[in-house]
Amino acid sequence: MPLVCSTVGKGKTLLGWSIAFCLWAVMGVSVSWAQNATIRGFVIAEEDGESLQGVNVVLDDLRGNLEGGATDGDGFYLIPGITPGQYVLRATFIGFATYVDTLTLEPGARLLRNIEMSSGSVEMDEIAVEAERESGAARVTAGLQSVQAQDIELVPAPDVSGDLVSYLSTMPSVVLMGDRGGQVFIRGGEPTQNMTMIDGMDVFQPFHVLGFYSAFPSEIVSRADIYAGGFGNKYIGRISSVIDVYTRNGNKRALSASASMSPFTSAAHLEGPLLRDRISILGSARVSTLDQFASQYIDAPLPFKFNDFFGKIHARVGRSTQVSVSALSTYDRGTLISEDDFFQRSDAIAWRNTAIGGRYLVAPAALSVLGEVLVSYSRLDSEFGPPGDPTRTAVLETVNTAVNMTNYVGNSEVNWGFFLKAPTTEAELDGLFQNVQTKRFLTSHTGAYLEPEIYLRNGLYIRPGFSVQAFGTADISFEPRLRVRWEGGIHHLSGAAGIYRQHILGVSDRRDATNIFTAWLETPVHEGMRAVHVLLGYRVEPAPWMEVSLEGFFKDMDNLFIGEWTAFPSFTTRLQQAFGQSAGFDLRLELRRPAFYGFINYGYSNTLYEVIPISEASIDPGKFRPPHDRHHQLNALLATNLYGFDVSVRWQFGSGLPYTRVEGFDGFILMDGVVNVDEVRGFPRVIYESIPYQAVLPAYHRLDISVERSFSSPGGLEVTTQVGLLNVYDRTNLFSLDLLTAQRSDQLPVIPVAGVKIGF
């Protein structure tokens, strides 16, 4: 593959390092293993040509020695350093017949063996099969939880098709502000501190305004890697978390399509071969239908519109090369302000995500290397204000070029790469933040990383890494990180630690839950926002059908920026610098019985902020809880099949979020000289508690139920029907509380839903 060494703009140092490492990584490692054989390839499903992740590919030398590993997200495997001789190649995966082949490997041989696996039973013992699972509600490794489409489908939703955000809402690390707003907080971090990607493309605001939906319907999702923290050096530029979504490639053997309808959305998806076994296409479209259907029978305003479109073309160019082009577009519009707003505001929020990107994947024959080249363009347009005449607008866009490489060395691998981004921000804030200068800001963001995963012995893997990044004129920053895991039978230990930096700042006025407009700016401080993560987890499988995990975390965050609390009941504020810590733990239990599937998890989190007062004369409130600090979260899900119906029940509980109480209202006159108080009007004033966020809103809890059944018709059509009830016991969960008027806005009441999906 072509090795494109970085043209990093920050300085020759970074460029020199990249070149030196390229040479070492490609030449040095390869030469040292020249006399041994290597086997590699891609594993796909025979039925549709889709890549299979997590397939165990093992070489058996017939003397009891096994070598191998699991395929990655692209279905790729590579076994290097094989002593020449005769072997049996075996590939096993849940739900597929075991693939067996006999090989004779010559010295220096570099064999490419792509594997197609056909559906069928697996003759393996149960423990081995369970060990292959890549995802699971309790399967968390150093902050990482992988989610697959079938996991998403288990969560009750107002649609026949699932959505990734529904699954996110069941995770103990994730706090959603409610069933609207599209704001996702992960372990104390702000939404703008999360990195969300789809096929390597940045998506800056992927969650729809109605909280049941995101840009990731389950039809297109192959898997999503969700790092609640402690993520590796491959992910640079965010300080809280990573949601890395990989989409399916599309059926390369047959045309497949579906259409669905529910009171909330209408959706369709299409996939099929453009060139059989070579090129496939995958498309998905979803449009909200709230105004036509749901709003007709729900006793609550639903002033939301949204849609999302996704398309992907994937090609297997050669036996060891893949190319794909993906494109995503989402649109949201709505207002979170209640209809009888005291101030008669009619402000609406709207945003549009646009992303397009290409991915080139190659496993060159001569090298024990898997290479990936990503090129993408992402843009987010946001606006806020009266419909048709927005007063605040913001744009964030970036062009991203990245190279990610994996060198395979024995049981270990070396991951490395570099990237070049050109982020641009632009904002018109109408004075929202009085002390922020808005201008078009275009800069360069370059970086490189090295992250080997080394297998030591006795199941111990360590993944030390470091990255360097240069953002605009800021100094080069180094970010050392470490991920460790130990697998000892049924016991698993994992941990992660690292330093993270972010130079693009997303700011929202958190004083007002109904205003989710986010402006993107360059961080006011040169060194950017910084976070330190420390995670430690333990996971155990006391029985093949049971898994329990416990993970603790600590985050130290610096150079945050939040809106200032002032006594003016104004719609503008000033940004003030803050720092904080977040600590807590997640406890998860997952049960997988033949009769049912279920999990229950509990998350505890405690986040505290401190501000650096804008003026020395300001009252320092000390440590306080930010408005997204939910201390306790409990999620339980039970899925079973009763009389041929798939029944899924989910209950979620979240303790109350903090808010600032009001002591009273009076008036304020600025006494800055000869002030004629008989003539000067003055301003209404709110007397808040001196320390913000001391009070706690009511707890949130909700029960959702869905019942689903699929029917196959003789013509090959598959019809899936679903009925359900969201918020079964009609809990009046609070969404927002206007501190000035005591007006409350509640989340959705009990909602009966019904949907149908027809596909082939």
Place this chain on the structure above:
Amino acid sequence: MDSLLQRPACTEKSAISTSHTHNRWWLLFGLFSVFVLLAGCEDSVDPFKGTELPYTIWGFLNAGTDTQFVRVFPIRDELIPDVNVDLDARVYSTDLTTGERREWIYERVDFDTLIEGHLYWSAFRAEHSHRYRLEVMSPEGEVTSSEITVPSEIEFHVDIRENSTKFPVRIIGDIPNLVGLRVTYNAVNVPPQLAWPVGTPIADAVALPVSIDYRNVVEQTDDGWEMLIDMRRDYTAVREVFRLNCLVTDELGSAPDLWLRGIEFAALAADSSWDPPGGEFDPNLLSVPGTFSNVTNGYGFFGAGQAISQGWTPTVNVSLDAGFNFEAQCQGISPVPIPSCMDPPVPCVGERLPGLWRIWLR
């Protein structure tokens, strides 16, 4: 969405009583039903914490006037006050030096529906160097109070020169704080009679007083304070204010121009308590209750001082020398294009919001 008061209380919902049955399933079902009914109840939330403090007061004793004023705000539990209701508090002042106590007269001033104007006044002249106590007393006997000392008498002099754009000012006396130090230029724009090209909207002639803050210019001396009013320097700021209000065009020298009607110097020789934290009158900061207050059992600020001011009209030559010009340079269509007139005086605000423009600026 409902207001809190309109929500039914949880206790109003009835629970399903479980029957005395031995069937555990029915028991479980009953318990679940109770749970569901109870869980569905709404938890009320009251964002109003309340406070024991009764009043907020704003005002000052002015040793330079014969009538004193103070505004009183009751600390309420609603953002929007009922502005048509008189305040039943009583206000007293006591000269602690002489012991004289007087009750102030109440008057309600109508501003708008968002702000209330409970004004108290008393016709007396505050004596220099006397200490006063102001009390606001509620019908229940709660008292909000403040004590201040009126500064000693001062003298000031503005040297109004007829051939210079600079005017020295001296303020003599024991003055703890000098606040509100401003020089106000009562200027008006001079629009052309015609604009080029023909049909271009022309800005109205608008009088827009522009105050220049001299707080950072004044210097303390052994016997008081002194400063220098610099018309030429201030002209740049005045013109910028007019430009931001779309009353003059961008290019200096193009039409319309500014003319000066008069200058006014004003300041307040204030007592020692009139010293905001950080030395800045930052409304974002000072609006935080308690940040800048000398009031007991309440919020606000009640100061004392002597207001001083002097106004004059500079000579024509001085005004011209400072940069003001009473003639519009661009008089409409010219047979020869004048570059400085190519940028027509479009009233950008007025063009979009003609009504608002006139309300704001007239």
